[in-house]
Amino acid sequence: MQADFFAKKRLSTAGFILVLGVVTFLAIIITEYNIVKGFASLPRAVEWALGNFYPTADSLAKLPDILDKLIETLLVSVAATTVGAIFALFFAIMGSNTTKVNRFFGSICRGVATVFRNIDVAAWAMILLFSFGQSSLTGYFALFFGSFGFLTRAFVEAIDEVSSGSVEALRATGASYFPIIFQSVIPSSLPQMISWILFMIEMNIRNATLIGLLTGSGIGFTFNLYYKNLSYDIASLVVIVIVVAILFIEAISNYVRRVIL
Numbered sequence: 514m515q516a517d518f519f520a521k522k523r524l525s526t527a528g529f530i531l532v533l534g535v536v537t538f539l540a541i542i543i544t545e546y547n548i549v550k551g552f553a554s555l556p557r558a559v560e561w562a563l564g565n566f567y568p569t570a571d572s573l574a575k576l577p578d579i580l581d582k583l584i585e586t587l588l589v590s591v592a593a594t595t596v597g598a599i600f601a602l603f604f605a606i607m608g609s610n611t612t613k614v615n616r617f618f619g620s621i622c623r624g625v626a627t628v629f630r631n632i633d634v635a636a637w638a639m640i641l642l643f644s645f646g647q648s649s650l651t652g653y654f655a656l657f658f659g660s661f662g663f664l665t666r667a668f669v670e671a672i673d674e675v676s677s678g679s680v681e682a683l684r685a686t687g688a689s690y691f692p693i694i695f696q697s698v699i700p701s702s703l704p705q706m707i708s709w710i711l712f713m714i715e716m717n718i719r720n721a722t723l724i725g726l727l728t729g730s731g732i733g734f735t736f737n738l739y740y741k742n743l744s745y746d747i748a749s750l751v752v753i754v755i756v757v758a759i760l761f762i763e764a765i766s767n768y769v770r771r772v773i774l
Contacts, residue, residue: 576750612693642728
């Protein structure tokens with residue numbers, strides 16, 4: 514019996530790998546992608562980057578302006594994430610199987626979160642461009658909508674995973690809905706929620722760079738401006754600043770996770 518199970522599992526795995534290989538092969542044919550040419554161009558790309566894409570002494574004069582744009586990007590990312598988390602917490606409580614008021618509102622909340630989660634932040638930015646134009650507000654709302662959808666799903670899973678036992682215990686003692694939420698659900702799932710918020714902040718800082726290319730704001734627009742002007746030394750400095758900022762934020766995030774989890 515167990516041998517048949519493992520045989521079927523190996524067969525399923527082999528079938529999946531075969532289908533994936535066929536799809537990959539068809540994609541290469543349809544897109545006319547030349548694998549050999551692609552890999553052969555890597556040495557030339559590296560050579561060009563080493564010869565052109567590096568900061569110089571003159572580019573360091575632009576560092577204060579770059580840092581101003583970086584701070585703007587960081588603040589927008591943090592603001593969009595934290596406000597999105599507040600709305601996500603409400604929708605998660607309403608949509609969780611453990612804490613939902615009724616099945617109808619639970620389905621509505623999960624459905625709204627699913628729609629927002631499955632639309633990429635870049636798509637949100639392009640949609641919002643028609644309403645707000647190229648501005649920081651467009652980037653803020655794009656990051657907010659993406660954060661709201663993702664965090665709602667994450668919070669729902671955290672509540673269902675951590676709080677179900679304590680909620681049942683409080684219900685058995687006759688506790689009402691709001692004491693259950695504030696005395697059991699939020700305290701027990703708060704560490705995981707904070708971890709997800711920190712992860713979302715990291716993601717939004719990365720996404721904000723791309724969003725800035727579309728919305729004409731933040732550090733992404735700064736990179737695009739210098740790159741299109743062929744100021745590769747300044748553009749490379751922007752990239753270095755972005756990488757250092759992301760690594761710094763990730764280090765802080767990992768430290769906070771170790772403390773709270």
